[in-house]
Amino acid sequence: MKALVYHGPKKVTVDTVPDAKIEKMTDVVIKLTTTNICGSDLHMYEGRTDVKKGKVLGHENLGEVVEAGQAVDSVKVGDKVVLPFNVACGFCANCERGLTGYCLTCADPSVMPGMAGAAYGFAGMGPYNGGQAEYLRVPYADFNCLHLPEDADEKEKDYVMLSDIFPTGWHSTRLAGLEPGQSIVIYGAGPVGLMATMSARIQGASQIFVVDGKPDRLALAKKLGATPIDTLEGDIGDRIREMTGGLGADCGAECIGYQCHNADGKEVPNLVMNSLVDAVKATGQIGVIGVFVPKDPGAEDKLEKKGQIAFDFGKFWFKGQKMGTGQCNVKAYNRRLRDLIHHGLAKPSVIISHELPLERAPEAYKHFDNRDEGWTKVILHPHAAA
Numbered sequence: 245m246k247a248l249v250y251h252g253p254k255k256v257t258v259d260t261v262p263d264a265k266i267e268k269m270t271d272v273v274i275k276l277t278t279t280n281i282c283g284s285d286l287h288m289y290e291g292r293t294d295v296k297k298g299k300v301l302g303h304e305n306l307g308e309v310v311e312a313g314q315a316v317d318s319v320k321v322g323d324k325v326v327l328p329f330n331v332a333c334g335f336c337a338n339c340e341r342g343l344t345g346y347c348l349t350c351a352d353p354s355v356m357p358g359m360a361g362a363a364y365g366f367a368g369m370g371p372y373n374g375g376q377a378e379y380l381r382v383p384y385a386d387f388n389c390l391h392l393p394e395d396a397d398e399k400e401k402d403y404v405m406l407s408d409i410f411p412t413g414w415h416s417t418r419l420a421g422l423e424p425g426q427s428i429v430i431y432g433a434g435p436v437g438l439m440a441t442m443s444a445r446i447q448g449a450s451q452i453f454v455v456d457g458k459p460d461r462l463a464l465a466k467k468l469g470a471t472p473i474d475t476l477e478g479d480i481g482d483r484i485r486e487m488t489g490g491l492g493a494d495c496g497a498e499c500i501g502y503q504c505h506n507a508d509g510k511e512v513p514n515l516v517m518n519s520l521v522d523a524v525k526a527t528g529q530i531g532v533i534g535v536f537v538p539k540d541p542g543a544e545d546k547l548e549k550k551g552q553i554a555f556d557f558g559k560f561w562f563k564g565q566k567m568g569t570g571q572c573n574v575k576a577y578n579r580r581l582r583d584l585i586h587h588g589l590a591k592p593s594v595i596i597s598h599e600l601p602l603e604r605a606p607e608a609y610k611h612f613d614n615r616d617e618g619w620t621k622v623i624l625h626p627h628a629a630a
Contacts, residue, residue, distance in 0.1 A: 246626070247300045247377030248605045253291025253542075254613070256606050261300060264379040269315035272385035274325065278404045279375045280304035281605070281622040283434050284535045286613050287503065288367055292542045295367035302376030303329035303364040304407040306400065309389070310379070318386045324396040325389040326582075327382060328574030329408040331362040331372050334387030345573040350383065356538055361571065368538070376605060378626045390578050393586050401599075402585045404623060405439070405592035410581055412533055412572040413439025416497035417447060419531025419568030423494075424448030429484055429523050430470070431516045432499035433461035435621045436533065438595045440497050441468045446590060453493060455480055455519075457507060460617050464595060475507050481522035492525035501534030502548060513545050514553035521556050526563040533572060598622045603630040 249259045264273050279302050288295040306326040309319055319325065332339050333349035338360060350362035352370045365374015372383070382388055392403050413436050422428050428449050430440045433456035444452045445468065454465035455473040462472035471487070473480060485492050504516040520530050538551040547553055560567075584590040597620040600608055604624075611619040 245378040246602060247373070248302065248602065250288060250295055250299045250301055251297055254289060254610075256289060256301065256609055258603055258605060261377070264373070264377070264381040266311060266313050267381060268383065269313040270384050270386070271313045272309050272316055272319055272382045272389065273311040274305070274307035274327075274380050274382060275310045276305060276307040276375050276378060276380055276626045278306045278400055279377075279624050279626060280404060280407070280409075281376070281608055281612055281624065282408060283436065284366070284501070285609070287501075287535060287537070289609055289613055290542070292503065292540055293367035293537060294539070294541065299365060300373040300377055301365040302374030303366055304404060304409070305364065305375030305380055306404040306407065307375075307380065312385065316385050319389045319391075323389070324392045326392060326403050326406045326578070327364070327375070327388055327390070328411075328578060329363050329366075330571070330574050331364060331370060331383055332388060332575070333384050342576050343573050344575045345571040376602065376624060376626070378602070390582060392582070395586060399585060401593035401596060401623065402591055403582065406574075406578045406582055406585075408572070408574065409435045409439045410443075410590070410592045411574045411577040412436050413441070413499070414443040414577050414581060415572035416440045416499055416531040416533040417443050419529075419533065420495035420497050421529040421531075421566070421568075422447055422449060425450050426494035427451035427453070427488055429453040429455065429473075429493040429496045429520070430499055431455045431497065431520060432534065433458065433465045433472070434499065435595055437497075437499035438464055438468060439592060440499050441465050441470045442590060442592065445469045446584070451487065451493070453484055453487070457505075458615060458617075461620060464620065468594070480519055484523045488525070492523055492528065494525060495529045495531070496520045496524040498530065498532040498534045502536045502540065502553070504534075511544065513543070513548045514555060517553060518556045521560045521563065521565065524565060527565065528563075529566045529568070532567060532569040595621045596623055600624055601628040601630045602626040
């Protein structure tokens with residue numbers, strides 16, 4: 245089959261690789277009809293993780309079941325399904341608590357002591373290949389496959405966002421403790437930040453501030469109902485306080501991660517976290533879903549090489565703030581978010597900028613990594629004609 249393979253920093257190619265196949269009786273194989281490029285894929289693309297060469301990338305996957313293992317009960321050949329980016333068993337202690345992003349069964353304990361969680365096509369998240377490919381093996385299929393309703397073909401571009409960015413954006417608002425009528429400041433107008441914006445609007449936020457330095461992305465945030473805050477136009481904390489009675493936002497969401505940049509384009513790993521502490525009010529809560537890694541060998545910053553940042557803990561403590569962190573437990577949200585899409589109350593596909601065949605994935609990675617204007621969200625169709 246054809247798949248996008250990582251060969252080193254900024255080098256990915258569409259290669260012929262061994263076909264995905266049933267390895268356990270609880271597996272299915274799906275034919276990928278839509279798979280997305282995620283902002284977190286860029287950390288690997290840039291060589292800023294320890295992902296191994298030869299890895300098939302891609303964790304935002306939707307397709308049709310073409311083969312099912314003998315022990316699979318609820319998933320049938322022909323079913324249209326979307327997959328959480330988390331690979332989870334459904335029966336470990338964490339999965340039983342709904343923490344499917346921290347599955348103990350599927351984790352790779354060699355990454356770090358006490359490691360939990362697994363994902364398709366991602367560094368340090370187990371041996372699972374990704375879905376920027378023609379076919380994909382899905383472990384524990386009864387648990388991991390979310391069936392799609394009768395409008396699956398019509399709304400495929402919406403439903404594929406259930407694999408990661410829509411639930412992850414939603415998760416950022418839950419980690420931040422957002423309640424109806426509250427204000428929230430969201431750092432990052434990339435795909436996840438835009439999904440956090442949509443989620444905050446659905447949940448009844450009174451004010452939504454979105455911080456970014458890219459005009460095209462800020463324009464999308466405004467379209468989704470946010471007040472855009474351009475990083476080039478002065479101190480962010482002061483501007484947020486001016487619009488919130490001098491207090492700051494009730495809560496905040498970090499949707500960028502460790503490769504955040506200042507207004508001059510210089511990477512400053514602690515910039516957004518410390519800015520959030522400043523912009524969120526005393527006793528407010530912060531949700532962090534941007535990727536931070538245990539180590540970053542390619543970093544220029546000495547602390548970041550060890551997965552650390554210089555955090556304004558004194559101000560954080562003095563303001564009595566709280567913080568929630570970590571990757572999204574997609575299954576905690578995806579069924580209900582699917583129903584919002586089905587009933588016309590959410591349309592996450594509004595952020596899509598490009599639809600391309602799999603063969604053009606290397607080109608798409610280059611544009612997306614450069615943050616070229618207009619390259620907001622790329623979706624790939626592995627079986628489309630080039």
